[in-house]
Amino acid sequence: MTIPEKTLQAQIHELTLSRCSFAIYRLPWTDEPILVMQQEGEAQTLQQLTELNGKKGFVLAPFQVTPQHPIVLIRPDIVAKEWPAIGTALKDLPQFPAADNTCPSEPVQTETTLKERYEAAFDRFITPLKEKKFQKLVLSRHYTTDLKEDFRPLDTFIQACNSYPRMMISLCHTPQTGTWIGSTPEIILSGQEEQWHTVALAGTMPMQGDVMPTEWSQKNQEEQAYVGDYIRKTIKKFGSKLTEKGPYTARAGQLVHLKTDFHFMLKETGHLGDILHELHPTPAVCGLPKEQAYEFITANEGGDRCYYSGIIGWLDPTGHTSLYVNLRCMHITGHQATLYAGGGILASSTADTEWEETQQKMNTMRNILSLN
Numbered sequence: 001m002t003i004p005e006k007t008l009q010a011q012i013h014e015l016t017l018s019r020c021s022f023a024i025y026r027l028p029w030t031d032e033p034i035l036v037m038q039q040e041g042e043a044q045t046l047q048q049l050t051e052l053n054g055k056k057g058f059v060l061a062p063f064q065v066t067p068q069h070p071i072v073l074i075r076p077d078i079v080a081k082e083w084p085a086i087g088t089a090l091k092d093l094p095q096f097p098a099a100d101n102t103c104p105s106e107p108v109q110t111e112t113t114l115k116e117r118y119e120a121a122f123d124r125f126i127t128p129l130k131e132k133k134f135q136k137l138v139l140s141r142h143y144t145t146d147l148k149e150d151f152r153p154l155d156t157f158i159q160a161c162n163s164y165p166r167m168m169i170s171l172c173h174t175p176q177t178g179t180w181i182g183s184t185p186e187i188i189l190s191g192q193e194e195q196w197h198t199v200a201l202a203g204t205m206p207m208q209g210d211v212m213p214t215e216w217s218q219k220n221q222e223e224q225a226y227v228g229d230y231i232r233k234t235i236k237k238f239g240s241k242l243t244e245k246g247p248y249t250a251r252a253g254q255l256v257h258l259k260t261d262f263h264f265m266l267k268e269t270g271h272l273g274d275i276l277h278e279l280h281p282t283p284a285v286c287g288l289p290k291e292q293a294y295e296f297i298t299a300n301e302g303g304d305r306c307y308y309s310g311i312i313g314w315l316d317p318t319g320h321t322s323l324y325v326n327l328r329c330m331h332i333t334g335h336q337a338t339l340y341a342g343g344g345i346l347a348s349s350t351a352d353t354e355w356e357e358t359q360q361k362m363n364t365m366r367n368i369l370s371l372n
């Protein structure tokens with residue numbers, strides 16, 4: 001990706017310190033940054049995904065909606081593509097008030113503390129799995145790290161674009177959500193007119209140098225099949241002419257996942273919010289049975305997922321929609337970043353392997369931070 005002018009880096013940095021609402025994103029296999037910005041006021045907040053029916057804009061939805069973490073919708077007063085047009089669009093902006101500086105620095109935890117905490121949560125999760133109360137539960141964690149003095153969000157966004165051509169890269173900021181940067185491999189809903197697409201993505205292995213490993217363990221195949229079954233069942237309620245490709249091995253940075261593509265037709269696009277409400281959270285980030293797993297996770301995970309494992313992207317019922325699960329992401333708070341990652345746990349899982357998997361997933365963001 002071409003590097004924008006230095007003034008743009010500084011301008012975007014300033015905007016992340018204000019009450020402006022905007023997103024810059026880049027779709028997989030494209031080289032085109034897209035800016036969506038609200039020129040006045042703050043992003044709309046919603047309490048339910050169904051409220052997105054008929055709406056257009058850039059969406060950031062949390063894993064769990066709470067008064068602190070509403071769904072936000074950035075009104076696309078400005079949409080600009082490519083750095084020169086983005087630079088021009090940002091020239092005559094009104095002055096936005098400064099953001100509240102309500103993020104006290106978090107103490108940076110040692111790896112030992114983080115691992116002990118993860119192991120305790122793993123124990124809470126594995127017990128009901130072994131008792132067959134759940135088939136699958138996704139356990140996630142987060143950790144906070146200090147950023148370099150000269151950290152610039154746009155630099156990190158560009159590093160992610162250059163490092164991860166297959167992923168959807170985003171930098172999103174609203175007063176309600178703060179600043180999020182991510183690099184996600186997982187579509188939740190994309191398409192236009194009658195043609196729509198979603199995926200079942202689960203199961204994880206590291207790349208072997210430049211070689212994609214393709215021998216999947218039974219555990220990985222099983223956890224992906226749960227996601228596939230759930231997506232198939234959900235999509236059948238809304239769409240017709242469902243076709244499926246996979247599971248096949250798909251690369252995501254230095255990892256590979258098992259992926260099934262689902263293509264289907266929608267007669268009308270006025271109810272995309274209903275589909276999202278039914279799909280989210282899929283067993284790729286939550287568990288089965290869904291409602292009980294959701295309750296269990298929010299009560300027992302021991303952290304707040306905020307916008308990690310929620311939904312991020314562009315929604316347009318009359319044009320093209322590209323919505324993703326917000327994974328491999330981080331929340332920027334002042335001079336710190338909080339990175340998030342999780343993984344599917346089955347009764348056969350072991351804590352060490354699952355911990356290692358979250359480390360590898362967090363490396364997606366960690367690697368580009370150290371390139372800064």
Ligand SMILES: C=C(O[C@@H]1C=C(C(=O)O)C=C[C@H]1O)C(=O)O
Nearest residue numbers: 201202203204284341342343344
């Ligand atoms: C939960 C995450 O990723 C999801 C979980 C996966 C797994 O359990 O193997 C794989 C891909 C994603 O669907 C994450 O990146 O944090």
